[in-house]
Structure formats: structure tokens, C-alpha cells
Amino acid sequence: MNKIEKWILISLLISLVSGLVVVAFTFDSDTLSALLQIKPDYILAAACIHALSYIVWGMRTRSLCRALGFDVSYTKACEIVTSSTLAASITPSSLGGEPLRIHLLHEENIPLGRATAVVLGERILDGILILALAPVSIYIIRGVLKDSVFDVMFIFAELGLVFILILTLYAVWKPGPAKSVVYFVVKRLAPFLGKKTDAALEKIMVRVDSELEHFHDSISILLNEGRRGLAFGILHTVVFWFVDFSMLYVIVLGLNQHPDPLIVFASQVIVMVLLVIPATPGASGVAEFAGxxxxxxxxxxxxxxxxxxxxxxxxxxxxxxxxxxxxFKIVKDADFIKNFLK
Incomplete structure (x- = not known):
């Protein structure tokens, strides 16, 4: 069994077991009745909506490429983003998708630095939007729970998320101070982790240093050379998440439930924040229990x-x-994925 098959199997097993656990604890006579009354056309519509999100994602990638002076066709952009969903699904925090998209954009004669700017720019746009929506989502959910204890918890959570958003934006614009903070934290942790971790900590410092520089350079390139494309990228980001979050609402409608759409959207924003935690490949298990x-x-x-x-x-x-x-059938990037997972 090669590396890709191994990681796919691990991801699927964790997700299947987690899903079965949820079903086992929630299954009753009403569940069987709901299954008999399910509306197949709504489930098919949900699949089509998720497929549409691939197209919107490809449009965003194309817009950011054009902002930097490189013309990638809609078909190729969609191939690149859909191809990366495999690597994203079998790596923690979906981090495997980014290197693959950078690699595939580079193969389209886009310089590595510019390809990195496109992919990291997408990640930044997603992060900013989700973190910006998180406090609003927490406020909406707090209104549903109507519990004084949760009120206090959600207020602190809101403040914490806003603080994280501010720190993220500051780190993007001013990588120097951000590096200093990271170095300080790493040095403080070193005595507790022991001397044997020095090499590992050094790798972490180098990686953080590199990523912060890439973030800063990416934003600089997009703001200075492709403001119009960036505007379209922002628009496509909003549309992408709206489309993908709509899928769950359609699934619920197919089960003859009619919840408040705002609650459905807000709950998914909170889940997306939790899925950033690099716990399991493709967030298997974490997604099921958080959901x-x-x-x-x-x-x-x-x-x-x-x-x-x-x-x-x-x-x-x-x-x-x-x-x-x-x-494996169209882009043929299996070798890159195998090397990435080594």
C-alpha cells in the first residue's frame, strides 16, 4: 500500500467510525421515519451546490492569477483546485492542498513566488472572512441558547476571536514583530521540552519565518500589482462560502426540517474555526463531533x-x-502528492 492509499484509508476510517458513533447515539424510531420521508432531489441539489463551489473556487484562482498578469483558463483553474481537494482531505488542517496548488500553478509557467502569492492570498482571504464572521456567528448562536453562562463564555470567545483577527492582520503587514513574538514563545518553551527538541524547534522557527515572509510578500504583490483582481478574489471568496454553506441548509430541507438559515450558516462558521486545529487528516473525527x-x-x-x-x-x-x-486521470500529479506525503 503506497502513502496516498494509506492516508486515504486512515482518513476514511476515522471519519466512518466517527460518523457511525454519532448515528449510534442518535438513532431512534424517528430517525427511521425521517429516512423514509427523505427528499432525494434535495440531496442531489446539495451535491450540485458543492460541485458549484469548485467552479467558484476556480474563478477566484483565475482572478488572482490575472491580477498578477498570468492568464489561466477557467477549465485549468477548476482542475487545479479540485485536484488539491484530495491532498487537503488527507492532511491535517487541509494544509496539503496549498503546496499542490502552488506546484500546479508553477507548471502553468507562473513563477513560484507569484504562484505562492495566489495560493496564500486565497488562504488569507478565507481566514479573514471566517474570523470576521465568527463573532457575528457566536452572537447569533448565543441568542438561540439564551443561557447566562453561555453569554459570558461567548463574550470572551468573541473578544478572543477579534484579538486573533487583529493579530493575524498585523502579522501579515508587519512580519518582523510577529517573528519576534514567535521566537520569544519558542525560547520560553524550550526548557520545558528538553534539549532533544532543539532541532525540531529550530525547524518550526524557520517554517514560521518563511510563512510570514510569504504572507507579507503575497499581500504586497496583490495590493500593488493587482488590486482589481484582488477585489474579484474577495467577491469570489464571499460567494464561495455562501454557496458551500448553503449545501447544509438544502440537506436539512431534504429531511423536511426548516431551521433559520442564519443559525445554519452561523453554526458552520464556528465549525470551520474548529477545523483549523491540525488534529487529524482532513479533520476526520473532529468535523463529525464538532458538527x-x-x-x-x-x-x-x-x-x-x-x-x-x-x-x-x-x-x-x-x-x-x-x-x-x-x-490521477486529468492533472496526473500523483508523484507530487506521493513526495509531499513522504
């Missing part, structure tokens, strides 16, 4: 298992299938 907690705000317990399975079928299994097909 169970967040979606319980608007879905009856008897339907939670069904919704989680359907949601992950599109956001995870579909990504592996489509990404694998494009990677």
Missing part, C-alpha cells in the same frame, strides 16, 4: 446522525473522489 455539537442547535437529535453523514459525504468523501479522479 454534531454545532448542528444540534437546529436539528432534532434523531436526525443528527443522518445530517452529519450527508454533510461529510459531500464536504469530505466527495472531495476525495473528485480530487482523486482529477489528480
Amino acid at each position: 454534531t455539537t454545532a448542528f444540534s442547535l437546529f436539528i432534532p437529535s434523531s436526525l443528527l446522525g443522518i445530517v452529519i453523514i450527508a454533510w461529510r459525504a459531500f464536504t469530505f468523501y466527495m472531495n476525495i473522489f473528485v480530487g482523486g479522479f482529477v489528480s
Whole structure:
């Protein structure tokens, strides 16, 4: 079994076990009744909506490439982003997708630095939008729970998320001070981790230093040379997340439930924040349990298992299938993925 097959199997097993655990704890007579009344056309529509998100994502990549003076066709841009969903689905925090997209853009005769600017620019736009929406989402969810204890918790969470957003923007614009903070934290941790970790800590420092520089350079390039393309990139980012978040709402409608769309969207924003934690490949397990907690705000317990399975079928299994097909049959980037996972 090669590396790719191994990581796909691990990701699938973790996700399947987690999904079955959720189903086992939520299955009852109402669950069976809901399954018999499910609307297949809504489930098909949800799959189409997720497929549409690939197209919007490709449009964003093309816009940012054009902003830097490089013309990538819509077809090629969509191939690149869908291909990267395989690597993203089998690496923690979906970090494997970025190197692959940089590699594929570089193969389109885009200089490595500019390809990096496009891909990291997308990551920054996603991060800023999700972090900006997080306090609003927490406020919406707090209104549903109506619990004084949760009120206090959510207020602190909001302040914390706003603080993280400010730090992120500051780190992008001023990488020097950000590096100093990281170096300080690493040096403080070193005595607790022992001398044997010195080499590992040094690698972390070098990696953070490199990533902060890339972030800064990427923003500088896009702001100075491609402001119009960046504006389209921002628009496409908003549309992308709106489309992808709409998928869960359509799934729930297919189960004859009619929750408040704002609650559905807000809960997904919170889940996306949690999925940034690099715990498991493709966030397997983390996504299922985080989704169970967040979606319980608007879905009856008897339907939670069904919704989680359907949601992950599109956001995870579909990504592996489509990404694998494009990677191995169209783009043929299997060797790069294998080398990346070594």
C-alpha cells in the first residue's frame, strides 16, 4: 500500500467510525421515519451546490492569477483546485492542498513566488472572512441558547476571536514583530521540552519565518500589482462560502426540517474555526463531533446522525473522489502528492 492509499484509508476510517458513533447515539424510531420521508432531489441539489463551489473556487484562482498578469483558463483553474481537494482531505488542517496548488500553478509557467502569492492570498482571504464572521456567528448562536453562562463564555470567545483577527492582520503587514513574538514563545518553551527538541524547534522557527515572509510578500504583490483582481478574489471568496454553506441548509430541507438559515450558516462558521486545529487528516473525527455539537442547535437529535453523514459525504468523501479522479486521470500529479506525503 503506497502513502496516498494509506492516508486515504486512515482518513476514511476515522471519519466512518466517527460518523457511525454519532448515528449510534442518535438513532431512534424517528430517525427511521425521517429516512423514509427523505427528499432525494434535495440531496442531489446539495451535491450540485458543492460541485458549484469548485467552479467558484476556480474563478477566484483565475482572478488572482490575472491580477498578477498570468492568464489561466477557467477549465485549468477548476482542475487545479479540485485536484488539491484530495491532498487537503488527507492532511491535517487541509494544509496539503496549498503546496499542490502552488506546484500546479508553477507548471502553468507562473513563477513560484507569484504562484505562492495566489495560493496564500486565497488562504488569507478565507481566514479573514471566517474570523470576521465568527463573532457575528457566536452572537447569533448565543441568542438561540439564551443561557447566562453561555453569554459570558461567548463574550470572551468573541473578544478572543477579534484579538486573533487583529493579530493575524498585523502579522501579515508587519512580519518582523510577529517573528519576534514567535521566537520569544519558542525560547520560553524550550526548557520545558528538553534539549532533544532543539532541532525540531529550530525547524518550526524557520517554517514560521518563511510563512510570514510569504504572507507579507503575497499581500504586497496583490495590493500593488493587482488590486482589481484582488477585489474579484474577495467577491469570489464571499460567494464561495455562501454557496458551500448553503449545501447544509438544502440537506436539512431534504429531511423536511426548516431551521433559520442564519443559525445554519452561523453554526458552520464556528465549525470551520474548529477545523483549523491540525488534529487529524482532513479533520476526520473532529468535523463529525464538532458538527454534531454545532448542528444540534437546529436539528432534532434523531436526525443528527443522518445530517452529519450527508454533510461529510459531500464536504469530505466527495472531495476525495473528485480530487482523486482529477489528480490521477486529468492533472496526473500523483508523484507530487506521493513526495509531499513522504
